[in-house]
Amino acid sequence: MAADESSSTSKVQKSFAVDNVALKAKPSRWHTKEFYFYYVCFCIVVPYMFYVAYNLSTESHPNYPLYAPLLSKGWMFGRQVDDSDSQYGQFRENIPKILPLVLIHLLLNAANRQFKFVASQIRFTLLTSMAVLFIFHGSSSIKYLTIISMSFAIGRLAAGTKWNPLLTWTFNLLVLFLNEHYSGYRFADMFGPTFEWLDAYEGVQARWHVLFNFAMLRLVSFNMDYYWACNSKKESVKDHDELDNEPRLSDKDRITTPLKNLDQDYGYLNFLAYILYTPLLLCGPIITYNDFISQFQFPSKNITKRFVVLYAIRLVIVILVMELTLHFLYVVAISKSKAWDGASPLEMSMIGYFNLVIIWMKLLIPWRFFRCWALADGLWVEENMVRCMSNNFSAQRFWKSWHRTFNRWITRYIYIPLGGTKYMAYNIWIVFTFVALWHDIELKLLAWGWLICLFLLPEIIASSLYSERKFGDKPYYRFVCGLGAVANILMMMIANLVGFAVGVDGVKEMLTKIFGTANGLSFLASVTVCLSIAVQIMFEIRESEKRRGDPKWKM
Numbered sequence: 244m245a246a247d248e249s250s251s252t253s254k255v256q257k258s259f260a261v262d263n264v265a266l267k268a269k270p271s272r273w274h275t276k277e278f279y280f281y282y283v284c285f286c287i288v289v290p291y292m293f294y295v296a297y298n299l300s301t302e303s304h305p306n307y308p309l310y311a312p313l314l315s316k317g318w319m320f321g322r323q324v325d326d327s328d329s330q331y332g333q334f335r336e337n338i339p340k341i342l343p344l345v346l347i348h349l350l351l352n353a354a355n356r357q358f359k360f361v362a363s364q365i366r367f368t369l370l371t372s373m374a375v376l377f378i379f380h381g382s383s384s385i386k387y388l389t390i391i392s393m394s395f396a397i398g399r400l401a402a403g404t405k406w407n408p409l410l411t412w413t414f415n416l417l418v419l420f421l422n423e424h425y426s427g428y429r430f431a432d433m434f435g436p437t438f439e440w441l442d443a444y445e446g447v448q449a450r451w452h453v454l455f456n457f458a459m460l461r462l463v464s465f466n467m468d469y470y471w472a473c474n475s476k477k478e479s480v481k482d483h484d485e486l487d488n489e490p491r492l493s494d495k496d497r498i499t500t501p502l503k504n505l506d507q508d509y510g511y512l513n514f515l516a517y518i519l520y521t522p523l524l525l526c527g528p529i530i531t532y533n534d535f536i537s538q539f540q541f542p543s544k545n546i547t548k549r550f551v552v553l554y555a556i557r558l559v560i561v562i563l564v565m566e567l568t569l570h571f572l573y574v575v576a577i578s579k580s581k582a583w584d585g586a587s588p589l590e591m592s593m594i595g596y597f598n599l600v601i602i603w604m605k606l607l608i609p610w611r612f613f614r615c616w617a618l619a620d621g622l623w624v625e626e627n628m629v630r631c632m633s634n635n636f637s638a639q640r641f642w643k644s645w646h647r648t649f650n651r652w653i654t655r656y657i658y659i660p661l662g663g664t665k666y667m668a669y670n671i672w673i674v675f676t677f678v679a680l681w682h683d684i685e686l687k688l689l690a691w692g693w694l695i696c697l698f699l700l701p702e703i704i705a706s707s708l709y710s711e712r713k714f715g716d717k718p719y720y721r722f723v724c725g726l727g728a729v730a731n732i733l734m735m736m737i738a739n740l741v742g743f744a745v746g747v748d749g750v751k752e753m754l755t756k757i758f759g760t761a762n763g764l765s766f767l768a769s770v771t772v773c774l775s776i777a778v779q780i781m782f783e784i785r786e787s788e789k790r791r792g793d794p795k796w797k798m
Contacts, residue, residue, distance in 0.1 A: 271790070272783050281776050288773050293572075295593045299586075300325075300573035309582035310573060322570040327579050331565075331605035338612075340447075344375070345616050348521055352620055365516050365539045372519040379524070381446030386428055387455070390418055391462060391518050395511060398466030403473030408660075411466040415459045416680075423684050427452035454525050456681055460652055461518050465532040467656055469509045472501035494545075494623070497537040498655070508536055522616035526609055528624045529648040531655065535622070543623035551618050558611045565604045574598050578749060588763040591753040592770070595740045602739070603632035606646070624648065630798055636728035636778050638699050638735055639706075644798040653678070668703060671696050691741050698734035702727070721782055728778040729771055 272278050298304065317324035326332045351371055354360070361367040377384045397414055401407035422428075427450060430438040448454070502508035509532075517535045569575075574597040577583060583591055610627040617624050630644040642650055653674055661670035672693070679692030705727055714720045740750050757763040788796035 269786050271787065273787075278780075278783070281780060284773070284776050285780075292593060292596070295590060296572045296574055296597045299577060299590060299594065300571060306577070306582040306584060306586075309584075310576040310580040313576035313579060314573060317570050319566060319570040323573075324566075325569045325573040325576045327576045328601070328605060331601075331608075334605075334609050334612075344378075345522075345619075348375070349616075349619055365513060365536075368520065368539075369512060369516040372516065372521045372524070375521045375524070376519055377446065379446050379448045380451040381444040381449070382430070382441040383427060383445060383449070383451045385441075387451060387458070390455075391458065391515075394418075394462040394466065395514050398469050399509075401466075401470075403470060407466060407470040411463060411470075415462055419456065419459060419680065420684065422452035422455055448525070457523075457525070457527050457529070458518055459681075460527075460529055460649070461532070463656055464529075464652065465509075465514055465517065468501070468532045469505075472505060472509065475501045494534075494543075497534040498531050500533065500537075502533060502536055520617075520622075522613050522620055522622070523624065526613060527648060528610055528614050528617075528627050529652050530622070530624050531652070538622055542621055545623050546618055546621060551615070554611075554618060555615050558608070558615055561604065561608055561611065565601075565608060568597075568601060568604065572597050572601075575601055581749070583749075583752065586756075588753070588756045588760070588766040591756055592766075595736065595749070595753060599736065599739055600632060603628065603645075610646075625651070629795065633777075634781055634784065635735070636731055636781050638695070638702050638731050640798050641735060668700065671699055687741060691738055694734075694738040694741060698731070698738060702731055721779070722775075725775050725778045725782070728781070729774040732774055732778070733770075 299306070301307065313325070313327040314323040315326040326335065348371060352364070352368065355367040356364060361370070376387065380387055394411065394414060397410045398407060401410055425432075430441040507513075513536055514532075516539075517532050520535070523530065574594050577594055578598055583594060586594070607628045614624050614626065625648050627647050627649070628645065629647055632645070635641040635644065657674055657677060658670060661673060663670075675692035675696050676689070679688040682688050709723070711720070737750060737754075740753075757767055785796045
């Protein structure tokens with residue numbers, strides 16, 4: 244997917260070619276008897292999985308009346324649509340409303356680049372962003388601007404002292420809790436009935452505090468980038484200046500190299516332009532402050548008209564695939580209404596699995612939509628989902644390719660400052676506790692975060708003891724790894740089902756049916772065989788990527 248985009252230069256390709264030699268990329272297995280057997284299994288098992296989920300979604304099914312009230316009128320093949328996921332349902336409903344805004348925003352910014360109504364493009368972008376902020380959040384924009392200005396003041400006043408990261412994190416975590424506790428605050432509650440009229444104008448997106456979590460990431464990014472810039476050596480800032488003048492900053496350099504002018508580049512107007520940038524305002528993808536300002540000074544060369552057009556076409560195709568899924572597989576409605584009475588272990592598993600597929604797509608689509616908007620506006624941001632959900636076997640690699648920009652943000656601002664790989668077994672607990680609370684302050688999400696940590700530990704330990712460098716030449720190595728990967732997949736599915744799909748009750752029901760009956764145990768055995776075959780396919784996909792020098796093989 245998008246990982247191909249970031250490896251377009253010959254320099255990167257050469258470096259990966261060297262890696263391939265060192266790692267002894269193995270010969271292709273695609274045309275072996277073993278893999279022909281796997282292809283036959285795929286052709287039988289995958290269609291049958293869809294059939295099971297579809298059968299649960301027919302009007303003739305006994306549980307249909309239990310979840311039917313959650314369905315809506317559809318537009319494909321006379322079917323109803325499962326629009327019961329409020330998060331994606333809201334986005335789906337608002338696409339026709341957002342598209343005119345996208346076009347107006349892009350046309351205005353393009354016109355300013357051409358005719359220079361405002362000399363500085365970043366200042367013009369700030370003007371359009373402020374207007375959109377008030378359209379989206381109405382009078383709540385005052386609260387929004389107040390909070391982000393307070394965070395800016397903390398960063399600038401504390402500057403390069405240890406107080407900066409301490410106060411920045413304390414303030415922003417406190418804001419997350421207060422936003423949730425007071426439901427975004429009300430003027431009438433804070434200042435009395437006299438100001439109740441302000442609460443009447445809430446804007447298009449009234450629940451501003453729900454999406455403020457993404458702004459919080461940008462607030463931390465600005466303060467920490469400024470903190471590191473204040474503490475960086477003068478030589479490194481000078482190097483940045485020299486690179487700028489050429490200019491030949493790589494994508495990685497843009498993130499890590501401090502901007503050259505502390506007062507101007509880290510000023511309040513630039514800060515506002517970054518926090519309020521319209522295409523990334525609501526849900527990202529996430530870009531660091533250094534990267535954002537650097538690209539306004541020297542635009543990325545990765546963006547071409549052809550690339551943006553093809554990316555937009557891919558986005559439309561994914562939306563249509565999602566529509567087909569929601570019209571034929573009602574698994575979200577089934578899980579929300581807990582309409583799984585009498586379901587077999589296989590049926591319960593398919594409800595859970597396709598729920599996870601829909602979660603993957605419902606996140607992929609908005610992130611691609613807003614990334615496409617940013618790309619069309621000339622700002623390069625990374626792809627959030629770089630690999631299909633069903634093409635993951637490693638818990639560690641899974642998190643590198645799921646919400647990738649958030650993963651990179653966590654690595655830069657939490658994981659590395661806590662000691663990185665040196666203390667991985669310990670700092671992952673802090674990382675995933677933050678990730679869980681950042682998503683929402685709920686007990687089930689804390690359980691999800693801690694389950695992820697628990698399930699990561701066996702892979703971390705096994706990887707260190709049974710590494711490819713030591714055992715990779717053994718003929719049995721990939722099959723032993725395959726069994727470990729199957730365990731990984733099952734654990735990742737359980738954790739994500741608890742946090743984002745059927746919840747604790749649904750997972751309990753599913754596990755009881757699997758481990759509590761002879762039918763369930765035989766089903767588990769067949770699942771293990773099927774997943775083992777799928778894992779061998781995944782291994783070979785990574786080997787193919789390695790052979791052609793694609794850096795995506797590491798994900």
